[in-house]
Amino acid sequence: MSEMPAPVLEPEAFQQRLLAWFDQHGRHDLPWQRQRTPYRVWVSEIMLQQTQVATVIPYFERFMARFPALGDLAEAPQDEVLHLWTGLGYYARGRNLHRAAREVMMEHAGELPVASLDALAALPGIGRSTAGAIVAQSTGRRAVILDGNVKRSLARLHAVEGWPGRPAVERRLWALAEHYTPHARVVDYTQAMMDFGATLCRRGTPDCGHCPFADVCVAHARGEERRFPEAKPKKALPTRTTRMLVLRDAEGRVLLEQRPARGLWGGLWGLPQFDDPETLRTWLEVHAPAAELDPAWPAFHHTFSHFRLEITPQPARVDGLDSIGETRCWYDPANPPRLGLAAPVKALLASLAPFALAASEGA
Template identity: 75%
Template sequence: MTQMPPPVLAPDVFQRRLLGWFDAHGRHDLPWQHERTPYRVWVSEIMLQQTQVATVIPYFERFMARFPNVLALAGASQDEVLHLWTGLGYYARGRNLHKAARVVVDEHGGEFPVHNLDDMAALPGIGRSTAGAIIAQSTGQRATILDGNVKRSLSRLHAVEGWPGRPAVERRLWALAEHFTPRERLVDYTQAMMDFGATLCRRGRPDCARCPFNDVCLAHERGEERRFPESKPSKALPTRTTLMLLLCDDDGRVLLEQRPPSGLWGGLWGLPQFDDGESLRAWLDARAPGAKLAPSWASFTHVFSHFRLDITPQPARIARLDAVGEAQRWYDPEQPDSIGLAAPVKALLSSLAPFTLTAPAGPEPLHQEYSS
């Protein structure tokens, strides 16, 4: 086995430099920092996965206003939760948040198991690093984190070769993260590690001139800051196509269907989707006889992390259709319901003028979001 090189700094030196930088330049007034309960920290950590702080803040504040504690969240419907998550992306996070709240209430008496890392990590949607962040941030107990910001910072500081998703590379990074984690000021330290990667050791443009580690950073010494961490081996994203049916009645309502509870846009409400025009027309003949098709709208692309979806909206009108199937509902864009909507569906619905089936004025809807 190849022996790993030693860390570039002793833990106490690393901690002193990092916390000195944080005291002067870190973020101290984020909404979830006041007050730091396990519930508030947990919601913020889940929202912050793959999402920037500025985007998260208004979602977090709306979420706290509606669900001020885990009992309120556990007692809510999935529709209510996903409605407040709409537009934040990666919808599995919202579904898992709801599931975890119910586990906390049903199996832990409404209290987060913050004194047991394994129990925290076992909650839906959490895992080892997020569990560590929740424990450290809400209780001050010693717990190690290794989110994307920390991986990037440690990879550059030590010029760690390889994609962090590889088990051997990840083990090396966990060892470094554990090596540097202190036993005091855990709340500040974990926030400092996240802030350092997000605001200074940034992905595209690291600010090496202001970095408290620029004299020991191996990537900086080599002039290879952008090479670390190494990217995941790339492969071309496949493209799929779909027709989305915009079936409107004379009251201006649009027919929606609820997606299955897991998978693409799981649990969200969306437009009926079809692989081709033939299957769409067969569906209308069976479910909405008498519906009349209008010219289709221009196609647009929605980008997921693992494929591209080319969407063609297909408007149709029916005078009235009172009977709808299971997991279907009529939706009035002028008086929207509090339900979770797939992001491109929300964009399409917001572009509808009452009682029209013509394409919306201005540019065709285009929404790109890495979500599931």
């Protein structure tokens, strides 16, 4: 209890103000709010992790069209799941979702264990906040969430000092979230908290003029809305360089390699990648001694959250490979297989399509 900052309102008053605002201004027609089944709520919550609503909607619709039920997802090959995840980012979410679906089939008779917060959180990809959201949204039972929107709103209302990523700060915010969460209208309350943060108590431009808490908000009283929550400590962005081999056969197909299951673009298919020219040369000697190297194409870069990658495409031609194994395949731009591709690779392959067309026309 001593962990919790002084609340600005009694829980009942807080809930009443928030829900009145939500009834008027909340979002009531998002795709996952129709047919609010545990499965649909789960998929939406995973896609929405660190990802904005507008970005998620088309991915969610495609995913549901292909995998209408949990069993459909469990039966699918991982490649197809990652194919539908391509462009959404944080691909561990897709791998974990797929793995969790199979786990639910085997250990929970095909039903998400929404009766137990702990059982949910034991599934890969579901943490404390997502477990709370799934329970609250799909069953209406009381469960607490603490996502970015809730963190920002509560930090402002109570002028909570410190970056919310710090465990001590996060504990205070959990205590506040716990304090305000009602037993009734839980579905609406959790949605309301997220809508409030996303559309009114926004990061850069909070709309205090229409805020139902403006009269009690500590940050607003101090005129310091923008100071809360405190920003993450920044650090320099390192740059890494790599070469991507664009090895094409006589039919214009491109050799792809499946990336390791963990790490960057884990489980996705990409161009063979080499940190230095030496490794590239050795690889070619072993796998494609007959390959003819063309001059490298201009480098381009891709910026990630934690580093910047400079990519030099290295085009080459070869008649074929004797054996490409399980973790390689020939990618035909005219008839692309349904597998996951990293964004820069997808863009690079798309730029190759005219070549493939010209090659097939010439043949």
